[in-house]
Amino acid sequence: xxxxxxxxxxxxxxxxxxxxxxxxxxxxxxxxxxxxxxxxxxxxxxxxxxxxxxxxxxxxxxxxxxxxxxxxxxxxxxxxxxxxxxxxxxxxxxxxxxxxxxxxxxxxxxxxxxxxxxxxxxxxxxxxxxxxxxxxxxxxxxxxxxxxxxxxxxxxxxxxxxxxxxxxxxxxxxxxxxxxxxxxxxxxxxxxxxxxxxxxxxxxxxxxxxxxxxxxxxxxxxxxxxxxxxxxxxxxxxxxxxxxxxxxxxxxxxxxxxxxxxxxxxxxxxxxxxxxxxxxxxxxxxxxxxxxxxxxxxxxxxxxxxxxxxxxxxxxxxxxxxxxxxxxxxxxxxxxxxxxxxxxxxxxxxxxxxxxxxxxxxxxxxxxxxxxxxxxxxxxxxxxxxxxxxxxxxxxxxxxxxxxxxxxxxxxxxxxxxxxxxxxxxxxxxxxxxxxxxxxxxxxxxxxxxxxxxxx
Ligand code: UDX
Ligand code: UDX
Numbered sequence: 001x002x003x004x005x006x007x008x009x010x011x012x013x014x015x016x017x018x019x020x021x022x023x024x025x026x027x028x029x030x031x032x033x034x035x036x037x038x039x040x041x042x043x044x045x046x047x048x049x050x051x052x053x054x055x056x057x058x059x060x061x062x063x064x065x066x067x068x069x070x071x072x073x074x075x076x077x078x079x080x081x082x083x084x085x086x087x088x089x090x091x092x093x094x095x096x097x098x099x100x101x102x103x104x105x106x107x108x109x110x111x112x113x114x115x116x117x118x119x120x121x122x123x124x125x126x127x128x129x130x131x132x133x134x135x136x137x138x139x140x141x142x143x144x145x146x147x148x149x150x151x152x153x154x155x156x157x158x159x160x161x162x163x164x165x166x167x168x169x170x171x172x173x174x175x176x177x178x179x180x181x182x183x184x185x186x187x188x189x190x191x192x193x194x195x196x197x198x199x200x201x202x203x204x205x206x207x208x209x210x211x212x213x214x215x216x217x218x219x220x221x222x223x224x225x226x227x228x229x230x231x232x233x234x235x236x237x238x239x240x241x242x243x244x245x246x247x248x249x250x251x252x253x254x255x256x257x258x259x260x261x262x263x264x265x266x267x268x269x270x271x272x273x274x275x276x277x278x279x280x281x282x283x284x285x286x287x288x289x290x291x292x293x294x295x296x297x298x299x300x301x302x303x304x305x306x307x308x309x310x311x312x313x314x315x316x317x318x319x320x321x322x323x324x325x326x327x328x329x330x331x332x333x334x335x336x337x338x339x340x341x342x343x344x345x346x347x348x349x350x351x352x353x354x355x356x357x358x359x360x361x362x363x364x365x366x367x368x369x370x371x372x373x374x375x376x377x378x379x380x381x382x383x384x385x386x387x388x389x390x391x392x393x394x395x396x397x398x399x400x401x402x403x404x405x406x407x408x409x410x411x412x413x414x415x416x417x418x419x420x421x422x423x424x425x426x427x428x429x430x431x432x433x434x435x436x437x438x439x440x441x442x443x444x445x446x447x448x449x450x451x452x453x454x455x456x
Contacts, residue, residue, distance in 0.1 A: 002027050004194075005079035007109055009033035009042055009068060011049055011164070011271070011340060012126060012157050013085035018057045019168040021066035023198040028065050030079070032072045042068040050339035050366045053165035076116040081190060084109055085126035085157070090275050099282040101130050101275070110140045117148060122187045125154045128220075128276055130283055131213045151187035153178045154209050156216030161270065162337030174204045177212020184209075217280045221296055224273040226261040228302035234264040234448030235309060244448025245430060264448045266401055266428030267307045267345035269334030274300055274343050307345050310399075310447075311352040314426055317445055317453075318397060322358040326420075328391040329360060331402025331429075333367035341370040345428070346401035354381055363391035365406060389415065397424035403431050416440045422454065 004020065006013045009031045021029040033039050041048035043062070047055060058066070069075060076082065086109055091102040106127065113123060123141060125134060134152040141150035154177040159167040174195045178188035188206055195204055207215070234244040244264040252259035268274075277300050284293035315322060334344035341347060344367075350360055361383040362371055368384045375382060385391040388407070392398050392415045400407055408431045416423055425437055427446040434444045438452040445451045 002080045002190075002194075003078050004029045004081045004083070005075050006031045006083040006085060006126070007033075007072065007076075008085035008087070008127070009035070009038050009048075010085065010087065011051075011161060012159070013083070014042060014047070014049060014058075015051055015054055015159065015164040016083070016085070016126065016157060016168060018054060018061060018066060019165060020194060021061040021064075022057055023169075024194060025065055027194070028067075029061075030067045030069060030075045032069050032075050034070065034072065036070050039068050039070050050337075051161065051164050052337055057165060072112065073116045076113050077118065079121060080119075081122045081124065081194075082113060083124045083126045083155070087271075088127045088129060088275075090278055096282050099278040099285075101128075101279050101282075103129070103133065103136075106133065107136075107140065110137050113150075114141055114144055117144075117150075120149045120151075122151050122153055122190055124191060125152065125213070126157055128156060128216050128272065128279070129154075129213060130279055131210050131217070133213065134209045149183065151178065151183055152209070153184075153187050153191055154212035155191055156212060156219075158216075158219060160335075161340055162335055169198070171199060171203065174199055175207065175212050175215055176204065177207045177209045179209060217276050217283075220272050220276040221280050221299065223261055224268055224277055224303070225296075225299045227263075227265065227268045228299045228306075230262050230264045231267065231306040231447075232302055234306075237448040238313075238450065241450050242448075247448075263403075264430060265306075265345070265403075266310045266349065266447065267303045269342070269344040269346075270340070271342040274303070303345075304348075307348040308352070310345075310426070310428055311349055311356075313445055314353070314397065314399065314424075315356065317424060317426075317443065317451070322353060322356045322396070324357065324359060325396040326359045326361060326394050327353060328385075328388075328395040328398045329362045330364075330388055330391070330398055330400050330407050331367075331404050332362050332364045332371040333402045333404070336403045336405065339366040339370055341367050341374050344371075344374075344401075347371065347374055349399065349401060349428070350375065350382065351378060354378055359383075361385050361391045361395065363388045364402065365404065367402075389418070393418040394420065395423075396420045397426060399426040399428060400431060401428045403429040405431075408432055412437055412442070413440055416442060 006017045017029050017031045038048050086105040088101045091100045137152045176191050178184040237244040248262040252262050281293045281297045332346040363385050372379045425442045438444050443453045
């Protein structure tokens with residue numbers, strides 16, 4: 001039996017540890033966090049995050065071999081293996097502000113591990129970190145005068161919100177990087193042993209530390225790049241009469257390209273893509289590779305352009321003014337099946353429309369509380385309405401901003417009847433049946449398709 005500890009009970013730490021606890025009943029898994037409210041929520045019937053399948057998994061393991069606690073020091077002392085999944089936001093100050101990762105929580109955590117350890121431990125990087133962070137961690141951890149040895153292992157998470165439990169249970173691959181020393185390889189084997197309880201051995205990849213750290217950034221950069229690429233093409237489709245869905249289907253059938261991650265959208269969001277690409281950009285700049293940095297930075301710029309373009313399209317369609325007009329934003333989560341609104345394109349659209357003095361109503365089945373918190377002072381100027389029909393009533397326009405399947409299944413005839421005419425729908429996720437909406441009387445604007453309008 002091993003005592004496994006995870007520091008950071010967020011979107012990554014919570015689901016990851018719940019799955020490890022379920023798949024490895026012989027191990028004791030503890031998740032700690034400095035945030036008392038968050039830990040209390042993990043111990044309650046209302047988990048702090050919404051993730052399909054998570055409630056059942058936590059219920060089955062909690063207080064058996066999965067525990068949540070705020071006693072960080074005590075649990076560090078007891079642990080054999082410590083996963084660290086504290087947040088690594090983009091730095092907002094000093095050198096690298098706006099791009100580099102803010103590593104203060106990571107370093108603080110490393111020092112806390114050191115202070116509370118009397119036995120050797122394996123420290124696993126779960127958080128996304130700049131390449132060679134493990135080296136800094138080793139220097140801090142092994143600076144103790146007592147001869148205690150710590151091994152730092154990189155095991156980046158690839159789980160996507162909304163499918164986190166499924167991704168952990170059945171991963172495409174698990175990546176584990178460690179030092180090529182005997183002690184590093186022993187630590188690596190200990191982490192391999194955990195995952196091999198349920199993951200086929202051929203899907204567990206082992207590399208050196210730096211390849212593992214870098215692969216995480218590169219995976220997210222490639223995924224985001226695909227979205228920015230298809231979004232760039234969506235602008236061209238709108239001008240030429242091509243349909244971006246048809247183009248995506250046609251190119252995706254080429255097995256060298258593949259069909260995934262080609263859905264044109266109002267933009268990508270989430271806590272990782274923007275942060276990780278900017279991290280990669282900073283790393284390239286730091287290494288003197290300015291052309292490479294510029295290449296990847298364009299992926300983020302294209303995403304900002306797509307969000308801005310969506311709002312410009314709304315404005316020009318609605319006779320160049322939305323001041324005082326009620327506009328319902330349908331969906332505010334950054335993607336379907338999550339309550340998370342971090343970097344959500346819906347919030348960017350909301351803020352831009354507030355600048356234009358529109359009257360904004362936001363509806364979402366799970367993300368309203370997070371949206372309210374993320375909007376800060378702007379939240380006072382927004383109405384939060386859980387019922388999509390009430391949100392749309394009296395609106396001049398509705399905009400689909402999250403690909404929630406329930407939004408595609410609403411009674412749009414009833415919604416049309418309740419709206420101001422001419423009624424507009426802007427489908428930022430291409431999930432609606434545009435022809436039938438047009439027949440109902442809507443003026444329809446989708447991503448990457450010529451608009452369907454009733455007037456010339
Ligand atoms: C975050 C990042 O978004 C991701 O890129 C990274 O790989 C891992 O960390 P996530 O789980 O989504 O992932 O973050 P978040 O939900 O903010 O959870 C981090 C938790 O760490 C918070 O609950 C926070 O209270 C906790 N924390 C932070 C500590 O317990 N101690 C600290 O010193 C700092
Ligand atoms: C991502 C990575 O997929 C995951 O491997 C990593 O561990 C964390 O970052 P996540 O941000 O949770 O996961 O969700 P993801 O499914 O990647 O979607 C990110 C954003 O891209 C969402 O806003 C989504 O709506 C958007 N998206 C995705 C598109 O606009 N089009 C697509 O084709 C796919």
